[in-house]
Amino acid sequence: MKKLLLKDSKYEIKKSKIIKVTTLTDLEKFFEIELPGGDSLDHDPGQFVEVSILGVGEAPISVSSSPTKLGSFEMVVRKVGRFTSALHQLKEGDEIGIRGPFGKGFPVRILEGNDLVFVAAGLGIVPLRSLINFVIDNRRDFGKVSILLGCRTPQNMLFGDEVAEWTKRLDVNFSCTVDRADPDWKGNVGMITSLIPGVTLEPERTFAVIVGPPVMYKFVIAELLKKQIPERQILVSLERNMKCGLGKCGHCQINGLYCCQDGPVFSYDKIKGVPEAL
Amino acid sequence: MTRTKPKVAFFDFACCEGCQLQVANMGELLLDVLGLIEVVEFREVMSEKGPEKIDVAVVEGSITDKHAIERIKKIRDRAKVLIAYGSCATIGGVNGMKNNFKLDDIRKEVYGDRFNYFDTVETKAVHQVVKVDYFVNGCPVYIPEFVKVLKAALQGIPYEVPDHAVCVECKLNENVCMYDRGVACMGPVTRAGCNSWCINNGNICYGCRGMVSNPNENGAMDIIKKYNIPMDMVINKMNMYNKCREIDKREQKKR
Amino acid sequence: MLYNLSQYVVLKKEDFNGFISDLVKEQKVVAPVAKGCGQFSFEEVKSGSEISIDYIPTILPPKKYFMPRDENIATYDLSNGEDMEPVVEYEKMLLFGVHTCDLAGIQCLNMVFSERPRDLNYLIRKNQITIIGYECNFYCDRFASCRLVHNHSPNGGYDLFFTDVGDRFMIHVNTNTGEELVAKSNLLRKAGEKDFEDLQRVREAKNREFAKNEIPIEHEKIPELFDRAYNSKVWEDLDKRCVACGNCTNVCPSCYCFNMIDEPNLDLKTGRRYRQWDSCQNESFAKVAGGESFRKERGARQRHRYYRKFKYPIAKFSRFFCTGCGRCSRTCMACINLKETLNSLIKEQGMENPEAGKV
């Protein structure tokens, strides 16, 4: 058996540094990552990276920061298993490996000039934040912007500070709901779908972008369709088990589609007839 | 990064101690392992007694009497991490066969009219008594897997026992399937991870690593019927190691 | 059929062992070897007498040499942080006696791994393997269905290709590598007209024989069949029977799914990252964090397997990924039989055509 060092391997990682860690909730931590030499990741909103801890493994993680943020990028990771537990043990200054960005992100060029409705539930805010902040940083390129946010309890809300900023902006319509409220909560209580009827929009020039746990897509899409938004203007980001990020390992396959190459962002018309998608 | 070596202790309950012997069988690899950990208690080969608090307890054997229940609880309290080690500990193992009989009957069988003298309770796997952090299945344990688990424990990350069938590994080893020879094999319902050890050596899988989490029991029965293998024989085989699974099922139902 | 005379050479059967011995002197040779109970596997051989030239598809297909079950893709050393070196491991070898179905299997893998982003590990390794094909003159057994997917006759993918024409082998020289092998051997002679006639005769007999394929559907109609059959009852039946042992995918020449695994050495500082065959039939394959599995039912997983052979790759590669080797049916303990499944689907969808496949 001969062994050869492989230049240009798709599995090569970029040795990167964690420059900031913040604990968001019991399960979620925020990480800010600097690539070697301060290079920028050069990603589209909605793309993801494969994060490595050598000796533990790799996991696909969405980029949470907007490409307009230079010099570093951000991500939020929920502790669910082997890799994510190990990542949670790391501190500022520790190194991780990065591959990517991978996948098809949100079609920013197409969204320009249109109205946007963001629907984010739970962890869905994490990838969506890359687009929301991009839009806010380039606010004048877009039409009306609405953000609908859902989380389990007020304590579960991620990026509270940023969300507070959004609520204050006049050029963003913001509404929020929680599954379970505490006595201090003044806002809506209930499913995120309950927010949709209240949004006024012009369907033919509106793009809706949805990210959240698998179970919610069907219901949210149904509401949006009721609002006459065309199928191809409804965008979702799907999560699947993923190993290689290169469209080979087979784990992320949704019928004939590969989530890592054809997605994770899909327009509804593309996946409507794909039984395993939603 | 210098770290103090984690303190590891070995404990044994009702078992054949073969799994501990497997540790000694690692050969010089054992010294590499000992480079990573500090063994503070290991009755079989050491006279030293460990400190009150230990980092890792490696527990072998099943829980078969009241004394053992007390002892395992104390060990759990002492240990940050508990590794159930070997079939007896992880799934009850051959000791579980005792549960095939009414407790009093088997005691009478063995002790005659003085059966009350010997205390015995239903055989249980360790996780059926206290919380277990890592499982190393097998009768005896497969050393490469033990090393894997140990490394995961030292890295502080979980280890998941493969949840697919022994057949997967068996096929990769290109064995002629036992069913093609007309013999029933527990491979299709048993968790992989042993590299299909027994079949590689011409024997069948006896199911020592426990069943996959979602076995298609009806499908398996169909297969067995097709091969004309008497059902009671197969149930007998399944019960050889996996009798204590009934306790898990019972607990699930309660919940 | 058009034959180019100069591309053929002939080996007498009595010289076969000598031919193999010459090859063995030059490089590692793997070939089909009998395992007992009518089963075979590709293994390294040292002489022609070890080879079972009349064999039915081996337990594992030759993919084990193209994408090994455990394949290192990087080694790492954490002494100075997250440093890793991507590697490729390969071995020069000659694969002897590959049936046309397995040649097709290798072609499938070639397509997958040369699609962008290209997989250099696979491509480098593949180029180190010389392939000598071997023609089946008879249907292997009732499980084979190579005729249905048009893989029963050679379609490239080899350096040399052997056909048994009685007392000698007709050998098609397909590549420069093949040419070099021919040049090195003094046991081969140029083919003559008589040899062609014999080859022709063998092929005609074979075509008649293989037309007995009992799946009553036209090759071209298969994609349509699968378009219609997604919600078929047949999958429910498979759900009840399948025990999810994963055998069908492991033995399939065109299944290539894998896992990526890190394995630290005992120093916990150095180690390797490798990929390992995985199977869409395994419980955890499509499970995501939070426990949701996108193909929870065994029937859905079986369906996925069939669609990955007969539908999805058509769109991507214009090719069936079932090579017709029959391994999955041969190995399945629940006796899930690919041809039976196809038959049931065809019947259910009313797409039977008894004339299909007849010559």
Next chain:
Amino acid sequence: MSKRNVSVNVEYLTRVEGHGNIVVDVKEGKLETCQLQIVESPRFFEGMIKGRSIFEAQHITCRICGICSCGHTLASIQAAEDAIGFKPSKQTTELRKFLLHMENLDSHILHIYLLVAPDLLGVKSFVPLIDTHNKVVRRALRMKKAANDVCDILVGRHVHPISSIVGGFTKLPKEKDLDAMLQILYDMRADMTATVELAATLKFPQFERDMEFVGLVSDDAEYPMLMGDIGSTDGKRINKKDYKKATNEFVVPHSSAKHAKWNRESYMVGALARVNLNAGKLHPKAKELAAALGVKPKVINPYLNTVAQLIECVHSLEDGIRILEEFKKNGVNQDEVVLVGLNEQDRIKVKPGIGVGAVEVPRGILFHNYEVDEKGIIIKANCIIPTSQNVNNIEHDMRKLVPEILDKTDEEITLALEMLVRAYDPCISCSAHFLDVKFVGR
């Protein structure tokens, strides 16, 4: 002799297999209690295998003890084959003898290096020796691994061997396997020489008690391990079928293991017994070693069991090599591979019967005894493990030893007793598994 009080209470004796306590109570110079208590909790094997197929017996009973699981396997198979009237082939018998050699080697090495040597070197376990005697520890692990690797090749693994079953072997060594095993054993010779040199420097306690030794004996020239009659240094010899006449088990209240006696109050089994009975049949190299170490039967210092083990190590290594070399010369007949699950196949005929297996395992003679019905289902089972036979003898040793060493400190007495027990290499976990006991005096 001093009129002092001594109370030794070793709970959970370490560096032995299984749980045992030593309890000695001396009041004013008078020995009141002197017991080796076996407190292992019983696992009911005897009950568990009732109703199971005789072809499964070996798979289950070898799990009585992981340390000598090959020995249990072979004794169980012998009893099973005896019960159903099956005669193994010559090839099978030779391979079984070889397997027994490897287990003997493996077990003795473990015992000598990892369990006894720490005592003789004055440390609590082999762990400190890693620093002080690194080479020695490495050698021990290497030798153990070597014996293990041979078992791996032959039967899949040493702990609970896979391919040795009723009828023969489910896989047989190929040419390349023979070569690999031979290579390992040839390589082991250097380590064995070093072991012998080391052992010559060790000092064992002086203690003697005239006692009876029991083991297999035979008329042929072979050192009997797998086959033979039951013999005693007191001159008695009986067929293995009559094993109960030799063991005469009785029950004492303080122990969950039965006690045994034959011609005297107690007897000893194990390496020392075998050497005492059959020294003349050892491999020439082992004989040479015995002579060099001044071992001349009958040796009556039980501490020297360790020395006898060493002699047997050489014997097993050399005789093992001899067996393999014969196979290398004559070839292995692969057609003798037996298919597992014979019961499902009915390939071996069963008939009702009673069978006894008597096999010399590392710790002494081991008996398995099954009764099967016409379907080959076990209706009765009994096993007598070497350690249960030795326990009584150990207590008699202790009774003689304690008064002789009363002038020593408590720690020294405790250590001397622990070492005595360890010298027998007791396997306590096994000894408590078979109890069809009538309790006397309780």
